[in-house]
Amino acid sequence: MPHTKDDLPDALYSAAQVRGLDASLIAAGTSGFELMHRAARATWRALVRHWPAANELTVVAGHGNNAGDGYLVAVLAKRGGWTVRVLAAGDPRQLRGDAASAHAEAVSENVVIEAWSAQSDYRGIVLDALLGTGLAGDVREPYASVIAAINASGLPVVAVDIPSGLCADTGRILGCAVRADLTVTFIGLKLGLFTGDAANVVGERVFNDLHADPRLLEGAPITARRLTAGNLPRLAARRGASHKGQFGHVLLIGGDRGLGGAILLSAQSALRSGAGMVSLATRPEHVPAALARIPEAMALGAASANQLMDLLQKVSVLVVGPGLGQGAWGRSLLSAAANAPLPQVWDADALNLLAEGRVSLPKGCVITPHPGEAARLLGLSTAQVQADRPAAAHALSKKYTAVVVLKGAGSLIACPDGRLAVCHQGHPAMAAAGLGDVLAGLVGALLAQGMDAFDATCLAVWLHANAGERQGKFGRGLAASDLIPAIRQLLEEQAPCLK
Template sequence: MIPAVSRSLPESLYSADAVRAIDRYVIGQCQVPGFELMQRAASSVFRNMIKVWPEPGRLLVLCGAGNNGGDGYLVAASAVRHGLDVDCVAVTDPERLKGDALKAYQAAVGDGVGVRLWRELDEGARAVLFATAGLIVDGMLGTGVTGAPRAPFDDLIRRCNASLAPVLAIDLPSGLDATTGHAAGDVVRAVVTVTFIGLKTGLLTGQGSGCSGQVVFESLETEPFLDSCGEQPTARRVDWWGLRSRLPVRSAAAHKGHFGHLLIVSGDRGFGGAALLAAEAAIRSGAGLVTLATRPEHVMPALARCPSVMAQGVIHGSELVPMLSRASIVVCGPGLGQSSWGQQMLQQVVTSGKPQVLDADALNLLSQRVPVTANNHILTPHPGEAARLLGMTSAADVEEDRVAAAIRIQQEYGGTVLLKGAGTVITDGRETIIISGGNPGMATGGMGDVLSGMIGSLLAQVATPLEAATLAATLHLACADRASESKGYMGLIPTDVIDTLPLMLAEAERLSERRLREGLQGIDDAVDGE
């Protein structure tokens, strides 16, 4: 584990083009010299580096041709001034450098940094550099590079990833698309990424969420210029810790009718577990009433597992009609299957007009053009289901641009879309959200069923589908992170997330109660002072 660094990240997420435009605006219109911004960036990288690795050992700094390379040269200069052992390698020959990057190279050499040219090193010398490194600083490729890295960068990226030394990435890991989070080829796997000016969308979704490590944001004192630069964010970043205070506060006079009646339609033969996971997650997330409509053979296990849920066996779609009339919200899809049973159930749900969460096989049937007549639904595809909804070849096509894929699904199917996977994307056509959190332990069957139940439960308690999806997804990820602290990743299962739900909700409730008490105390103090 690395020592903790600041987890304070801004909400606004920008494309690579937007960040470059902001950078140009700050330099051209606000008269901040580009080299000064580069010096600020390098200082922030060095400061965060020492915070995480106070004794980094021998530093290997890899410098490319652009501003990232310039940042790298200045980081190497700071390290030399602080008495660290530094190997600084020019991946791009210095004679090709221009502008501020050239100025940074010259400043570094003037400060005593010995720069070695990668092309002049034999294989033995190259191997020694990586074998003796205690920490690698990646200053090779920046936001202006797209597509798969070419030689020699691809070889250097592979060497970074094969090294035992941790990697600190400047602005973004080399090889990553800063806008989409896609990596067309090799990409550096960083332990820490220090990024500047605008938080890049790609760092938090797709492969970016796995290769960026701990993301640290440094504004470089450009915040005053963001409002006037004219560049708009592509998405908004949220996490549970920032949203938990938005959970509805329950009145002392509340009763179950205030928190919705959720109907879960789930569990064809062989898929009863999905139904039970969704139902238990729903009741643990605060729904007033939860009814499970499932295959008759799943009723007894459901009651044994979770007697708080009203379980009813259904054989034909017509049996759902009276259940739908009593429900305020419907979840359909976990373990639904694609047989005639599942098709009947989905048909009744989508024609009911009730607010609904459609997941799993409901989405696979939807991709076969089952019509959705209302616009009050939440779709929760994983990348494979998203590909089917969009008529794409595979999940890999979706992962090339997760934000664009979610927006396309919303445009074609309406409602609110939650695209699962690393760096969850949520959009309702007006706003796009990316969620921080989660861990590799969530890569197991049943996690999505838990999420569906949670979304349905919260949809019965909050104002909008976007709010319900966002609260549920952030809570889901936070519970998985909390559970992994004791369970680890390999042993994490969906019921661990459900078991953690009451603990996380209780913390949020105590926070709300404390803020309420402090507010009332403030009113009392004001009255007493009159």
């Protein structure tokens, strides 16, 4: 059955896992050619729904089963009265098996099939049936030129299964990739459609299970799960006689000279996300601003780590790093936090100091690196992290025995036990300073209210991304503090304070 937009399955698979599911369907009695027909029908239906006034189709076909899907879509379009051409970038004589049968069916239906050339023109809707999920290594010629021509056409594009050139496992563009407006994918959702470069090339996602027997999917290994409104961890409702002492005391540490705003954003986020009590330890000169902006928080002007010791005995969760700096003041406060036996969230400069080996991370913490910070923590380049974001998230979680948020398009949450969650919501307007500070405070507040580290982090990342999506609708110029009231509203929608 078709699924569109957010009505998608939660389970995400690698390309190899989906090939295994495909093989299971065939072994259970559904021929590969029948599955190809089902994929073509699903693509055709999605295409017509998306562009109901269209009547012309250009299919760009490669040389594998992805091309077979394309030839069969061409047949359906021809039968539907559309003007159809197939531009064959791969030699049809090299097609084998089901793809060859699909080509033969297109020939028998008198579909116009032409060899692709640099002079080929594109009309109507363009169907990308070039490369599929089996691509290994960067796109080579002539396919790189074909992809460039598709992207330069300015026409609407629908991709069969995955935009050609996008890695199904990592979401990395392999040299170049088709920029699709619609991607119709089958049997199992691929992780690479939801993280990394995917946001730039996938467009709207439509999924069809090709009538797979649900029993074949039960117990099948998966790579990750999508975070959706329907599967989020939830905070418990509060009883009528609740009091602040039941919902934790978050201490936020940071705000060196010139960086005071970061810790104030984190503190405000923690307060508005339901922490029972909020304290912050910052440079003494930032205390007046803290009291003016957040009078509900208890502000400590800490000139040295010694002044933290009494407070560390009274709180339940630490958030360390926003605006911390990497000087002597920040290092001393971070060292004190690292020795406290408390749940902790480390962000920003706490992670940079951790990467330098100046301090050890307590076990069971949450760390929230962006790709550059993740690269420093792993001793890699940022490009290497982005080339395989899932692997980087798992490596960080294993190295530091921590729950990890690898931020960015398609944020990943990795747990030391091997679980991986993906949050693909968000908005381009979120490319602004301070949003990570808001996320760190939110994670701290959910930990303080009794959630375990993985659940708290998953819920926080989803709330943060969807708040950004709501506020991003107003356009560029989004300020980090704009997210805080939207997070509060979303949290109440997802987990009402009182039922």
